Amino acid sequence: MNLKYFLAKFKKPKLFTSIALFFAFLVTVPLLPVTAFSANTRANIQFVSPNWVAANSKDANLRILDVRNFPLDYIEGHLPSAVNIADIAFRGPQQGLPVQYWNNQKLGEIFANSGVTNNSRVLVYSDGRDVLGATMVAYLLERSGLKDISVLDGGYAGYKATQDVTKEFPKYSVGKFTVRDNPSVRVNLNDVRKLIGKPGVTFIDPRPEKLFRGEENLWIRNGHIPGARNIPWVTFTDAKNPHKLKSLDEIKKILADKKINPANDIIVSCSTGREATLQYVVLKHLLGYPKVRIYEGSWTEYSTQKDLPVETGEEKLT
Secondary structure: OOHHHHHHHHOOHHHHHHHHHHHHHHHHHHHHHHHHHHHHOOOEEEEEOHHHHHHHOOOOOEEEEEOOOOHHHHHHOEOOOEEEOOHHHHEEEEOOEEEEEOOHHHHHHHHHHOOOOOOOEEEEEOOOOOHHHHHHHHHHHHHOOOOEEEEEOOHHHHHHOOOOOEOOOOOOOOOOOOOOOOHHHEEOHHHHHHHOOOOOEEEEEOOOHHHHHOOOOOOOOOOEOOOOEEOOHHHHEOOOOOOOEOOHHHHHHHHHHOOOOOOOEEEEOOOOOOOHHHHHHHHHHHOOOOOEEEEOOHHHHHOOOOOOOOEOOOOOOO
């Protein structure tokens, strides 16, 4: 091509704009996969064994949270390097409702004071029947933007049976933890209003059967969200140790018997937003269900809304 002719064409506005866009595209394309990958990275919550803890104990980036509610239990013995922060510290009153999750600023302060940073890997454990405290804190870590989270399968009792514990308190620096709120993990009351009775939406209620059926006079109104499936949280755990999960095959059968479609939009709603976290973690992170969320207000909030429908009695499996 004649150089003079090319330069003359190049000076024309339309051709110049096209060439400029072409080169901009070439420069931008290599960056797209990295940007897309960063935007799509998601948290991972896993249940890990005492042997996993031992194998990862020298990782300076691993923070261990002992969320037992009685400090003397922690003082008597705990996992090496574990920091005690009771699971009850994460909730309080909000607009008249009890036991609601603290705002993001306060959650960030609690995690930071426990030595957690935005780059930490975090292991959470508890004891007794408080596996729900462990899964609740794991959920709040995911909700706050952390990516690498573990729950100790078998809890403190399971760990102590095979590994050494300590009475020594850990030394650590208080870093900075900025909450990067992840709203995709939860629904609010307005969302629930729109989702009740909608095709492709399943509510799971992990409360005890009597509470679900409305047979105990505990709340302002007693019963459950219409159409909800009752799967008490204890059915997912070992009868002798509630911190030990049943096999995933056993859990899949429980869900199949309740006609839970993994492809549905699944909302887990309990009493106070705590019981729901165990089934949330199992369904979303261990079984890989694509859309599982928690209604944090749960029956504490729902039961106060007199315009919302309440069902009593046995669930209706349709």
